[in-house]
Amino acid sequence: MKYSKLFIGLVVLAAMVMTSGVTGCKKKPKSGDGLTYDEFGNVLGPMDGAGYGSLMNPDDLQVVASQFQPVFFDYDSAQIAGSERAKLEQVADYLRGNMGIGLIVEGHCDERGSNEYNLALGERRAQAVRAYIIGLGIEADRIRTVSYGEEQPMAFGHDEASWRQNRRAQFSLFQ
């Protein structure tokens, strides 16, 4: 009796692992998937050759603004907070259901810090979001990143109420 329950349990577990690979639902990090993780379990993304396919940015895209909510970040951080993960799942769900569409992730920063450092920090945020969505099973070459640093704020005040709105990743779609 015990034996067969264990056996069934193992079969169910194996089935879950296999189907999660196919449908891309939330899964715990496992080795060998080409991604790396920080100490918080956030996906960092591939180390070399970011899986972009062609290494150049295309010029001939049709870009449309998206209806997705921006993902917000803490100061000087590119970590994806728990509160933001549902937004990324929505994006991944949409992409799964619309195979001909690609995603551009834009990274943004608040106005503190040098403009050039913020361009790089914004890219790190965009890449963190991209890596997370890849971890949800979306193909790497469907997602591109661009950083605007502090150059395109959403809010124009000079206090945390505005800064918090500007530390973000936002989304547009392309065909």
Next chain:
Amino acid sequence: MRSLLTLLFALLASSSLASDIVIRKGTGKTSVDLSGMTFSADTAARDFFTTLQTSLARSGWLEQGRPGASEYRVSGPVQFDGATIRAQLTVAQVAPPRVVLTRTYNGSAAEVRRRAFEAADDIVEEITGRRGFASARLLLVGRQGQAKELYISDSDGRGMYPLTNDKKVIAAPRWGHDGRNIFYTANLTAFQGIYQIDLSTRKRFRIANYSGSNISGGVSPDGRYMAIILSKDGNPELYVMRLSDRQLTRITRTPRAVESSPSWSPDGRQIVYVSDAAGTPHLYIVSREGGTPRQLTTRGRQNVSPDWGPQGEIVYSSLIGGKFQVCTINPQSGMIRQLTSDYADHEDPSWAPNGRHIAVARTEAYRSRVYLIDTMGDPPILLVDTQGDWFAPKWSR
């Protein structure tokens, strides 16, 4: 009293413009008397004189002196005949009397200020042996409406003209090594690219268009390479790109850190840049071939925007007490000097080619303007006074 009045009257009545009669004792500056210059009575000749006068004062090494009480004297006619400016200048040491420079500066009406800048640099160099910066130009990001565009101005902040009119996000402007090209980062398409503008043809080329970041950085002193930031290999890293064929050499490998703002040493062998590998942004130095970087700054919350000057000192912005201040660091000794301390943010400092003055974007009450700062104690000067906000000044060298 009578003779003083007579002198004053004589000065005012002469065809030369009255010079400022200001003597500063003990300034360490060499005094130069300009009262021997004469002018035709027109705007062009007056522009030549005032541009020369301002540039000599701004050099830092000279001050205008009284007739009979100066170490050097500049004399000669400045004439404009309606089409051409012609300044025949003689610069003489007063005691012992010795002519150190005679030169004629000719140009069209449009070249009046350029000739005056050249004359100022020649005079500074003849008298002090030091390089002037009057002939250098400033590359700037300016925002006069909604959008930022690139501009170039003369060394006195005037003569400003725009290079772009795209209303797109731009950043990180840099000069090519010979003043004939500029490079910058722009989002002209849906993505970020590095662009080059040839100043003589005004043609623009895209030179980097990788996936992710393409951010311009310093051009090597020999003009053949640009240090850039790319994220195509996973995360923003420092690369060196050979400009002739765009061949890349990867310099940093920091999967958990971002790099930015690379600047070359004057001998072209090393690069100083910003990395947050230690948690917050600090300055690092690495060989242009790659290898293990050396952390240069260790204190302070943010040390950003380095510019490696011709005399070997690195100027940068440091977050001190909540505001960005201008500091210099000697890469050999590690000695740090803080040059500003007022309640304003000072960003993107750039060495003038004389290795003494620095242009910086100073933001106070959310208004950004470019100031000229002296490392030898002269007070700061508001350099770019044009309407709008001004950022990222870069001196040509």
